[in-house]
Amino acid sequence: MKTVSVSMALMFTLLFITSFADNSSNIDIRGKKLSVFVEMEKNSFSLINFEKNTWSKTLGKFLFPDLGNDVEQTRDGGYIIAGMTILPLSLEVGGWLIKLNENGIKEWDRVFRNIDNLIGVEVLSDGYVVAGNGKKGDIEIIKMDEMGNVVWNKSFGGKYLDIIKSCGCIKRTENGCIILVTSWSFSNNKGADLWLIKIDENGNEEWNRTYGKAKEADIGYQVIESNDEGYIIVGQSFNLSAPEYGLIMKVDENGNEKWSIRTGYSIFSVESAGNSSYIATGSKWIKENIDYALLLLKFNEKGEIKWIKMFGSKDSDDAGYFIIHADGGSYIICGNSDYRGDNNIWLLKIDENGNEKWSKIYGKRGWDMGRCIKQTYDGGYIIVGETTQFPWMFFPYRLNLWIIKTDENGEVSLLKSFLRNQSET
Template sequence: MKRIKRLHLLAISFLIIGTSLGGSITSLAGESKSHPCCEEKWVKFIHVEGKIEECHDVIQTGNGDYVLLIHSVNNYPDWCGDIRLVCLDREGSIKWDRTYGREKADIPWEIEQTHDGGFIIAGGTKSYGSGDGDAWLIKTDENGVEEWNKTYGGRYEDLALCVCQTEDGYILAGYTLSFSWEHYVPIGWVIKTDKNGNEMWNRTFGKRGNALHFRWVYQSKDGGYFIVGNLARLTHPNPNEWDITNVDICLIKLDGEGNEVWNKTLDYSEIDWVDGATSTIDGGIVIAGYTEEYSYPVMCIIKVDGDGNVEWKKTFKEGVHATWGFSVQQTMDGGFIVAGAKEEFDILTSLPMSYGWLIKLDKDMNEEWNHSYNVIGGFWNLIAPFRVKQTSDGGYILVGTLDMMFLEDLGFRMIGAIAVKTDSIGRTKDFQLKLCTFTYLYGFVKWFAHKLFHGRHSYKKSMPLQSHTWYSLIPDRSMLPIHFSAMN
């Protein structure tokens, strides 16, 4: 299979974070009807010396705070990670900070606020459970204090990638190896629980010759469930080996008991990939991902009705080599806000780098404005998807993972979580973005002084990719997973 070609440096691990940027705003809709001067604008860069902080999701709480879901990873050679919740106030200052996990690898993927004001987190754990890695559900109160956690899985690796609160509990979806037709090939997995996380039923999806994982789940108005995921077609060249030939977007509708009502695929190119979706006020779904054009990924936004029929499809290329779609949400005015990434050349390194990108669409899918958040001397790492949410003041919050690496040849990188709060037309405080680069330079000075006097490194120049399925299946978006074997 052809691999998506990319020119820039994404062969590094699942790390690195947030930083500064200037970016220029392109307005296509004239004057905004809101009042940007009244909306909060700030940038928050969260990093810890000797660790990698990836931001996987964000929500705004009922009282106006922001809760960031972070994967906090110990640096080389440990690589074990914990789940971290960081609560920011309206101005971006930290109110509280919680960590969940033990000595082994644990990873978060999605968070929702629950009806009681607390939070529900979906992910995976190797610290708890009995298998190689289990799907993990954590319930906390409004201050992030754990109330309970539950694991689900079998002998091999299983992972929850999304969660939704239902009328009587929760539904989570992801993939399973434990209950697959081959223990090293993932298939789709859905688990329904009661309000205390006790399993009520589970369903697997995926026949022999296919790999599948789910990226979004939602309870429909009729009490059933919509599921969106990625379906890979496989060939079988050798015993205990499977290669991917192409990837399609998969849409499934279930009834309230988990029985399949319909199942549809969207196939436009060799690779069609979904990373996020949202429900719409008319009962449909909008999907954010990318398709392939001339061996490059191109952001693709697709609207389907409640029966899975495509109503429209739109791509966004912006004249650059590659673009990706990660997250979409319907906005207060009936339009949509899309979070993605695009390649631009960094003025410091003269290399193509991936940067955070917001696009505002009206209800008819016409572009109103777009804004890219360029980081001097670094890039927004594509291993963890970017997420965007509209905020109560009419603005937006965009989160992701930033990799500051222009001094990497000297052995120093800084990887952390970045949150960019914008006004209603995508503007933020560019000065605070630029401060991220200065933070990196200040960290380098401290690191160099420590190395000079103590002869020790805080970071390793070459950071290998994780090899287990959690990272080979939800992968570097420059190089989709193309091979499964019993050796994984």
């Protein structure tokens, strides 16, 4: 009787803290020692499957939003996360850097008061470099050691507002980093330009280039190294004649533009596909359904589009936000699917020709968003974003940072299975 009471109390507590939906597997954990470990510390919830090392974790505070923008696996097998938090006493927004171990348990965190939001993080041989949006309208690039202590801090900015939009806007290179900035002008018929900055390992600028047109706002989302030592940039452009269209640009190793193309759809992320080609993802408006579909397109080194494919369903707004290499020439897209107001994380695996291999949805009622995904050392995936916490209908802006570790097939331990088996004890 006592065991049943304890189990029921645990079930109620878990249901109150969070819910996790993934109907793709049916795990029986009875009789498996330490197969599932539930950790509840202040302002966080974890569910861990030690057999496959998959888990789901939320981090944050009651009532105040906390966001995750980027994640990288560290050299010790843990994870480093860049995001945003609000300090509860001062209500001050700050950039948030969190170090987790391999099971998602927090080891340490740092809050940067000179930054509104940490957008990107890269792992170095001796620490980390992070990029964020500073409180004075500039971008901040910070080098830290492996314990999060600041080594140097560099600011880059112009007269007006300069921001970094997504985790793909900072990329570690052989001898430094390349940073993609959206630079707002507000004068001389200018809206926003793309600003590419190359820095060395000490944060010193090597060169910078600006790209843009009058009466046009260009937003940068990702920069990657091209197959010939240059760079590929993707983003969006806005003007009066075409309210929104995608932008793909190729520049050489010194940032000089070689070509650019505009498309009739949004592009948020790009990945090298070998054989001098690339695969990008984004979204496209389907006029007849009045919905957005997740978009995939393949283009070559000259900017020639080879194919376009779309994924989605009627009555849902779908988009792909980040794409990475997977095993055997496959690719993983982290996106979202908004069905009648409930936004969920969508993980899609495709082959080299854009054909679907499998698809997973993570989330519940309310808002769940995946902003970045990386492959882990064990062949699985790590996703970071945010989720609304229970009861979302009373506190719709109560967002917590959400990080999910999956196996190679996108599977995660089921909270539903854990609760079901505990209730049968």
